[in-house]
Amino acid sequence: MTFAELLANARRARGITQRQLAARVGITEATICLYERGNRLPKIDRLLRLAGALNVDAAELLPPK
Numbered sequence: 001m002t003f004a005e006l007l008a009n010a011r012r013a014r015g016i017t018q019r020q021l022a023a024r025v026g027i028t029e030a031t032i033c034l035y036e037r038g039n040r041l042p043k044i045d046r047l048l049r050l051a052g053a054l055n056v057d058a059a060e061l062l063p064p065k
Contacts (some may be wrong), residue, residue, distance in 0.1 A: 001063055001064075002038055002063055003035070003038070003041060003061060003062065003063055004035060004036050004038035006060065006061050006062070006063065007032075007035055007036055007050065008036045010054045010056055010060065010061065011032075011036075011054060014054060014055070018032040018033055018036070019032075021050070021053055024053035025046065025049045025050055025053050027046065035050075047061065
């Protein structure tokens with residue numbers, strides 16, 4: 001699985017919208033959309049904020065090697 005798929009799955013599993021996740025992280029909904037489409041990857045600080053907002057370990061959002 002890709003980061004995009006893992007992020008989208010984690011968000012949907014928690015029943016939150018892209019807009020809600022963006023607000024929790026302090027970024028735009030468009031940025032979440034770019035992440036979930038696989039058009040952009042977050043920097044480490046943002047990855048950590050995404051993980052915190054989703055209440056998951058950051059490693060759960062990273063694809064296996």
